[in-house]
Amino acid sequence: xxxxxxxxxxxxxxxxxxxxxxxxxxxxxxxxxxxxxxxxxxxxxxxxxxxxxxxxxxxxxxxxxxxxxxxxxxxxxxxxxxxxxxxxxxxxxxxxxxxxxxxxxxxxxxxxxxxxxxxxxxx
Numbered sequence: 072x073x074x075x076x077x078x079x080x081x082x083x084x085x086x087x088x089x090x091x092x093x094x095x096x097x098x099x100x101x102x103x104x105x106x107x108x109x110x111x112x113x114x115x116x117x118x119x120x121x122x123x124x125x126x127x128x129x130x131x132x133x134x135x136x137x138x139x140x141x142x143x144x145x146x147x148x149x150x151x152x153x154x155x156x157x158x159x160x161x162x163x164x165x166x167x168x169x170x171x172x173x174x175x176x177x178x179x180x181x182x183x184x185x186x187x188x189x190x191x192x193x194x
Contacts, residue, residue: 080153083181112189137162151175164193
């Protein structure tokens, strides 16, 4: 396991969260690979950046913020794939990330290929 790879993914994840909390939908959506799969339980499954954008844009624009991850775990699959999971909370609810699969693309940038999370409580 490469400490450097895990650090890179944790940094990419923290950047995504920071931009989410700033309301930067374009940055958040750009964090996904073109054919990424996002499963947001109980809302549904969203395949591809366009559908993922259609989920995040109105959600973030509605005022969702203060996203925080806790109890983060990381597992390196190979040199270009890392799995991340965590508990999450924000101003509109909380839940669990069962899988964020981060993949290093050809440009050397970490992007989400899978994003599976559950909403456990909505406020």
